Amino acid sequence: KRLILVGPPGSGKGTQSPIIKDEYCLCHLATGDMLRAAVAAKTPLGVKAKEAMERAKLVSDDLVVGIIDEAMKKPSCQKGFILDGFPRTVVQAEKLDEMLLKQGKKVDKVLNFAIDNAILEERITGRWIHPSSGRSYHTKFAPPKVHGIDDVTGEPLIQRKDDTAEVLKSRLEAFHKQTEPVIDYYAKKGAVAQLHAEKPPKEVTIEVQKVLS
Numbered sequence: 114k115r116l117i118l119v120g121p122p123g124s125g126k127g128t129q130s131p132i133i134k135d136e137y138c139l140c141h142l143a144t145g146d147m148l149r150a151a152v153a154a155k156t157p158l159g160v161k162a163k164e165a166m167e168r169a170k171l172v173s174d175d176l177v178v179g180i181i182d183e184a185m186k187k188p189s190c191q192k193g194f195i196l197d198g199f200p201r202t203v204v205q206a207e208k209l210d211e212m213l214l215k216q217g218k219k220v221d222k223v224l225n226f227a228i229d230n231a232i233l234e235e236r237i238t239g240r241w242i243h244p245s246s247g248r249s250y251h252t253k254f255a256p257p258k259v260h261g262i263d264d265v266t267g268e269p270l271i272q273r274k275d276d277t278a279e280v281l282k283s284r285l286e287a288f289h290k291q292t293e294p295v296i297d298y299y300a301k302k303g304a305v306a307q308l309h310a311e312k313p314p315k316e317v318t319i320e321v322q323k324v325l326s
């Protein structure tokens with residue numbers, strides 16, 4: 114399947130992605146994770162992306178479309194994929210559709226992680242991530258076995274620089290202005306499925322499975 118996950122910061126996209134990936138054997142491309150890795154490695158791409166990310170602005174469409182175009186060439190992404198955090202503007206959505214159309218393909222489903230903004234701050238400020246795998250934990254809702262340590266690798270967890278209440282406000286604003294129109298864009302094509310993203314993770318997973326079955 115070719116899936117897009119869309120929703121505000123902290124709505125649970127990164128939490129559900131690995132589960133969907135394992136079950137449907139797809140490739141998982143998260144532009145946020147890829148950009149953070151590029152920033153950490155100080156690649157030319159990372160240098161360009163860093164400032165926008167720290168100011169909670171979107172990175173330019175050309176940069177992210179380039180990353181996705183390149184990543185989608187991987188053999189594991191030929192049969193299907195999960196895009197997490199992309200497309201985030203209508204321009205990105207149009208470019209993606211063009212890319213797919215050239216191969217006679219289209220997006221199957223857009224999962225909309227609909228949620229009340231009021232509960233996002235607690236999710237964002239309590240999040241800890243394992244940078245190299247993208248796995249995320251939460252001090253209250255999904256604690257690791259040992260505080261500050263990744264369950265799988267034993268490596269340390271970190272908090273994202275943009276995971277503060279202050280920066281969250283700007284991220285939500287960017288979502289509202291630039292990404293909500295993407296949901297309308299796909300709704301017109303009849304591709305959007307609504308999730309109740311405020312429910313506990315396992316219940317959200319069940320909703321996802323219902324949509325995809």
Ligand code: AP5
Pocket residue numbers: 120121122123124125126127128129144145146148165166167169170171172173174177197198199200201202205236237239240241249250251252254255284310311312313314315317
């Ligand atoms: P990105 O990394 O994509 O961040 P985001 O969209 O703000 O989304 P998050 O990762 O914050 O939320 P999530 O939905 O994955 O939440 P999670 O599952 O971890 O982007 C970062 C930046 O990169 C952007 O600001 C931009 O600058 C740039 N960028 C990225 N893509 C771009 C693009 N296409 N174009 C331009 N710029 C781009 O959950 C959050 C927490 O809640 C976790 O601790 C988790 O354990 C917990 N949790 C999850 N689900 C539940 C639940 N059901 N109940 C209780 N707790 C839960």
Ligand code: ZN
Pocket residue numbers: 126127143145
């Ligand atoms: Zn994420």
